[in-house]
Amino acid sequence: MAEIFGVATGAFGIASLAIQLVESTKKLKVFCDDLQNAPxxxxxxxxxxxxxxxxxxxxxxxxxxxxHALSTPQACLLNGSLGSCKRSAEQILVVVRDMEDNVARRxxxxxxxxxxxxxxLDKYVRRLEQAKTSLALSYTVYWKYAxxxxxxxxx
Numbered sequence: 001m002a003e004i005f006g007v008a009t010g011a012f013g014i015a016s017l018a019i020q021l022v023e024s025t026k027k028l029k030v031f032c033d034d035l036q037n038a039p040x041x042x043x044x045x046x047x048x049x050x051x052x053x054x055x056x057x058x059x060x061x062x063x064x065x066x067x068h069a070l071s072t073p074q075a076c077l078l079n080g081s082l083g084s085c086k087r088s089a090e091q092i093l094v095v096v097r098d099m100e101d102n103v104a105r106r107x108x109x110x111x112x113x114x115x116x117x118x119x120x121l122d123k124y125v126r127r128l129e130q131a132k133t134s135l136a137l138s139y140t141v142y143w144k145y146a147x148x149x150x151x152x153x154x155x
Contacts, residue, residue: 039103042114045096045121049089056085059139078142081135088128095121 060082095117102113 042096042100042103045092046100049093049096052085052089056082056089059135072145074138074142074145077138078135081131081138084131085128085135088124088131092121092124092128095124 059078099114099117099121102109
């Protein structure tokens with residue numbers, strides 16, 4: 001009976017090891033894929049950030065045209081959201097530029113460093129997504145208020 005128990009325990013140990021090997025292999029494949037895709041991902045992020053910066057400038061300038069609404073709580077909310085988006089985008093840009101420099105200097109080592117910084121970059125991207133959501137809401141509130149002021153001034 002003890003022998004059967006020992007064999008069963010050994011089988012479970014081997015199965016557990018096999019599962020760990022499969023999981024490690026999957027992680028290694030993802031890491032290798034990240035290494036290969038690093039330069040394209042960096043260029044894509046830089047392009048996205050440049051377009052987003054242009055969008056932020058457009059929003060900021062369009063909100064400044066509404067002089068009657070500049071000192072309102074809605075404008076303060078919008079300006080705070082713009083600032084939050086700008087800070088988040090700058091954090092991402094610092095990491096992305098560093099990644100780009102690493103890849104440009106030494107392809108293989110740089111790509112490894114890029115893959116290792118992926119978690120940090122993901123954290124900053126999530127933070128930017130939250131800031132963009134706040135910006136969208138505050139932009140809507142701001143323009144609704146500006147429209148209301150515009151309509152009431154026509155009466």
